[in-house]
Amino acid sequence: VEIVLFSPYDVGVMKEQNCLQFESVFIVGVGLIGGSVAAALKERGYPGAITGFGRNIDRLKKCQSVGLIDEFSTDAAILEKPDSLIIFCTPIDHITNFFQSSKVNFDKTSIITDAGSTKNSICKAAQKYLPEEMTFIGSHPIAGSEKQGFEHALSDLFQNRLCVITPDEKTDETAITSLKEFWEFLGSEVAILSPSEHDFRLAQTSHLPHLIASALAETLSPDNAQYTSTGFRDTTRISKGDPSVWIPILLDNSEAILENLAQFDSVLKKFSKAIENQDSEALKKLLEQAKTKRSHLK
Amino acid sequence: VEIVLFSPYDVGVMKEQNCLQFESVFIVGVGLIGGSVAAALKERGYPGAITGFGRNIDRLKKCQSVGLIDEFSTDAAILEKPDSLIIFCTPIDHITNFFQSSKVNFDKTSIITDAGSTKNSICKAAQKYLPEEMTFIGSHPIAGSEKQGFEHALSDLFQNRLCVITPDEKTDETAITSLKEFWEFLGSEVAILSPSEHDFRLAQTSHLPHLIASALAETLSPDNAQYTSTGFRDTTRISKGDPSVWIPILLDNSEAILENLAQFDSVLKKFSKAIENQDSEALKKLLEQAKTKRSHLK
Numbered sequence: 001v002e003i004v005l006f007s008p009y010d011v012g013v014m015k016e017q018n019c020l021q022f023e024s025v026f027i028v029g030v031g032l033i034g035g036s037v038a039a040a041l042k043e044r045g046y047p048g049a050i051t052g053f054g055r056n057i058d059r060l061k062k063c064q065s066v067g068l069i070d071e072f073s074t075d076a077a078i079l080e081k082p083d084s085l086i087i088f089c090t091p092i093d094h095i096t097n098f099f100q101s102s103k104v105n106f107d108k109t110s111i112i113t114d115a116g117s118t119k120n121s122i123c124k125a126a127q128k129y130l131p132e133e134m135t136f137i138g139s140h141p142i143a144g145s146e147k148q149g150f151e152h153a154l155s156d157l158f159q160n161r162l163c164v165i166t167p168d169e170k171t172d173e174t175a176i177t178s179l180k181e182f183w184e185f186l187g188s189e190v191a192i193l194s195p196s197e198h199d200f201r202l203a204q205t206s207h208l209p210h211l212i213a214s215a216l217a218e219t220l221s222p223d224n225a226q227y228t229s230t231g232f233r234d235t236t237r238i239s240k241g242d243p244s245v246w247i248p249i250l251l252d253n254s255e256a257i258l259e260n261l262a263q264f265d266s267v268l269k270k271f272s273k274a275i276e277n278q279d280s281e282a283l284k285k286l287l288e289q290a291k292t293k294r295s296h297l298k
Numbered sequence: 299v300e301i302v303l304f305s306p307y308d309v310g311v312m313k314e315q316n317c318l319q320f321e322s323v324f325i326v327g328v329g330l331i332g333g334s335v336a337a338a339l340k341e342r343g344y345p346g347a348i349t350g351f352g353r354n355i356d357r358l359k360k361c362q363s364v365g366l367i368d369e370f371s372t373d374a375a376i377l378e379k380p381d382s383l384i385i386f387c388t389p390i391d392h393i394t395n396f397f398q399s400s401k402v403n404f405d406k407t408s409i410i411t412d413a414g415s416t417k418n419s420i421c422k423a424a425q426k427y428l429p430e431e432m433t434f435i436g437s438h439p440i441a442g443s444e445k446q447g448f449e450h451a452l453s454d455l456f457q458n459r460l461c462v463i464t465p466d467e468k469t470d471e472t473a474i475t476s477l478k479e480f481w482e483f484l485g486s487e488v489a490i491l492s493p494s495e496h497d498f499r500l501a502q503t504s505h506l507p508h509l510i511a512s513a514l515a516e517t518l519s520p521d522n523a524q525y526t527s528t529g530f531r532d533t534t535r536i537s538k539g540d541p542s543v544w545i546p547i548l549l550d551n552s553e554a555i556l557e558n559l560a561q562f563d564s565v566l567k568k569f570s571k572a573i574e575n576q577d578s579e580a581l582k583k584l585l586e587q588a589k590t591k592r593s594h595l596k
Binding site: 142143144145161162164191201202204205206208209210211212213214215216217218219220221222224225226227228229230231232233234235236237238239240241243246247250251254257258260261263264265267268271272275276278280283284286287288289290291293294295296297298 | 440441442443459460462489499500502503504506507508509510511512513514515516517518519520522523524525526527528529530531532533534535536537538539541544545548549552555556558559561562563565566569570573574576578581582584585586587588589591592593594595596
């Protein structure tokens, strides 16, 4: 297991954290993200039980054998324990399906969240299908990898990254604080957005790039592969992401993505027009603007 | 100077290399690429003189003071020494301008090459403006960085990378072998293509990605910057490249680039149509094809 350990977390500080109010953490879907949540909790000395829930018992066993989770089950009734944080780390369509179809009697002292890349449909499904007394708050840790499986989990995946949480006007303030402290415990900064605003912004910063990178990779003719350099490879890296994770994201947030794609398209047309017209001044302006914007990012 | 040194090159082996037939190496433009050529030569124990030629005497002095070059001059007459390899590492428009306007009496025992990202116009300018007895062979080491300046030179920049050289039917075989061995001495594999074939293939693998990455960076609205992750950043990394390097490349190879852009565009339309139609099967096929193509690259 490639778990990268970083400087030991100060347990004295850790014990002050409200994160510890959760007596146990349930991770639904222990893949790269779920595994990284577990690794980060372990690394930072979380003293409660970390339980994996999923469908594949062999994978869950392996996950336990490498020490990422303490317990596991394929029976959803395990999620009924009180005072727990239950975090869904499956592809987003599985989350909404689970809310719609499961007969789990969640305990109302628990908080349910997720780590999905869109928030609108998940928050709506939670509102519609979960019992009214249950607290659900969407989360999106803006961190990830094109790799798949808990074998690639990283205990510092959330370290210094932003995590957006999406409560609504009715969400209990104490629950918001608890969830915020949970992500802070894992090393993240937390921002609060409405589900729709989250989805619109992430369409541009995450979903559009996935589309572009995939289209560029697909444009490559195989006999040109040997002429690619680090430039092509970095520009297309994220196209190696798992299609079963990305299909529901792209379809779920289609409206915002298509709107951002149209914007991208009109920018790209400016570039191609400048090239067609051999207009070095226009091209210079475009390249310099792009360089400036990109250079402001880390 | 951030020169990354790697395991010392076996000088016994090195002395067998024909590369040493060049009594001196002249680097025209000692930036990231030129500086990396110098660093690689030094690292591998090249015993001849490495001379920098350029316009900015202060930069050349600094370059000498950090040990990358042995000598320097801002007078082109220095390039007239016999038995030399003269390598142009400036932006491509400077190379063609130099061939057209310089009055240098190159020695016919020397070989002239370059490290530019397009080859057609440079090879044509060499043929048109250099004396007939001079040997010019275009080179394109497919390696680079979005960084600028010899301060970012890397002695292993060419290590395990492909370098395309573009001789024509009239080029002397011995000269081709010498140039090939020069790049192999720096750690590269060498491939031979015609200038036009080079330009067409690189339009897809290098120039198109630069355009796409720049357009994506330019699409970002500044208040979304905080919601970008490693995905956005990797996909747009190359847009940090120097516009003065990229403008002449994009304008010079415009025809092939626009043809490849049209191809990219039609692939992207397939993605957007699948999203618009909520067609998960079509989207799955596209994402899987892209993932497979990308996964075949390193």
